[in-house]
Amino acid sequence: DIQMTQSPSTLSASVGDRVTITCRASQSISSWLAWYQQKPGKAPKLLIYKASSLESGVPSRFSGSGSGTEFTLTISSLQPDDFATYYCQQYNSYPFTFGPGTKVDIK
Amino acid sequence: QVQLQESGPGLVKPSQTLSLTCTVSGGSISSGGYYWSWIRQHPGKGLEWIGYIYYSGSTYYNPSLKSRVTISVDTSKNQFSLKLSSVTAADTAVYYCARAPTIEAAFDYWGQGTLVTVSS
Numbered sequence: 001d002i003q004m005t006q007s008p009s010t011l012s013a014s015v016g017d018r019v020t021i022t023c024r025a026s027q028s029i030s031s032w033l034a035w036y037q038q039k040p041g042k043a044p045k046l047l048i049y050k051a052s053s054l055e056s057g058v059p060s061r062f063s064g065s066g067s068g069t070e071f072t073l074t075i076s077s078l079q080p081d082d083f084a085t086y087y088c089q090q091y092n093s094y095p096f097t098f099g100p101g102t103k104v105d106i107k
Numbered sequence: 108q109v110q111l112q113e114s115g116p117g118l119v120k121p122s123q124t125l126s127l128t129c130t131v132s133g134g135s136i137s138s139g140g141y142y143w144s145w146i147r148q149h150p151g152k153g154l155e156w157i158g159y160i161y162y163s164g165s166t167y168y169n170p171s172l173k174s175r176v177t178i179s180v181d182t183s184k185n186q187f188s189l190k191l192s193s194v195t196a197a198d199t200a201v202y203y204c205a206r207a208p209t210i211e212a213a214f215d216y217w218g219q220g221t222l223v224t225v226s227s
C-alpha cells in the first residue's frame with residue numbers, strides 16, 4: 001500500500017494568514033492526489049483533485065501543487081469557515097489511501 | 108444535484124454481519140461512468156477506503172478487508188450496499204458512501220455518514 005503522511009498534524013493560525021499543508025507519498029503517485037476538508041460531524045468535502053485542479057464551487061483561496069511524492073495545499077488567506085481538518089488522498093493505485101489529517105485551529 | 112444517503116443498523120453485535128445501504132438520488136447508478144465506494148472513519152481517526160462497485164457489478168476491495176467485505180448494487184432501487192462479516196469492536200466507525208467520476212478519481216460526492224457501533 002502507498003503510505004501518505006501529512007505535516008504538520010496540527011496548525012494554529014489566524015484569520016488572514018497564509019497556510020500551507022504538506023502531504024508526502026511513500027512512492028510516486030504522479031498527480032493522482034486529492035485534498036479534502038472535513039468539519040466535525042460532517043463528511044469530507046473535495047477541494048482539489050489531480051493535485052492542482054480546483055473542484056467546482058471551491059473558493060480560489062485554496063490551491064494545490066506538487067507531483068510525484070510531495071504535495072502542498074495552500075490557503076492564501078485563511079477565513080473563519082476554513083478552520084477544519086484537511087486530508088490528502090492518493091488514487092494512483094489500489095488500495096486508495098488517505099493521509100492522517102492536518103487540523104487547522106484558531107491561534 | 109447528486110445526493111447519497113446511508114442507512115442501516117447503528118448497533119451490531121460482535122461476530123455478526125454489518126449491513127449498510129447507500130441510496131443515490133439526483134442521478135442513476137445504471138447510467139454508468141461512476142464508481143461507488145464505501146469509506147469508513149474510526150472515531151477521531153483518519154479515513155479508510157473499503158472498496159468500490161461499478162453499475163455492472165464489478166468490484167474492488169481493500170485487501171485489508173477483502174476476506175470480510177461484499178459490496179453489491181441494485182440498479183432498480185438506485186442503491187448499493189456494504190456487508191462486512193465477523194465484525195469486532197475494531198469495526199466501530201462512521202461509514203460513508205461516496206462517488207468517484209472515474210475508476211481513478213477523487214470522491215466528489217459523499218453521504219453524510221452513519222455511525223455503526225459494534226458492541227454486545
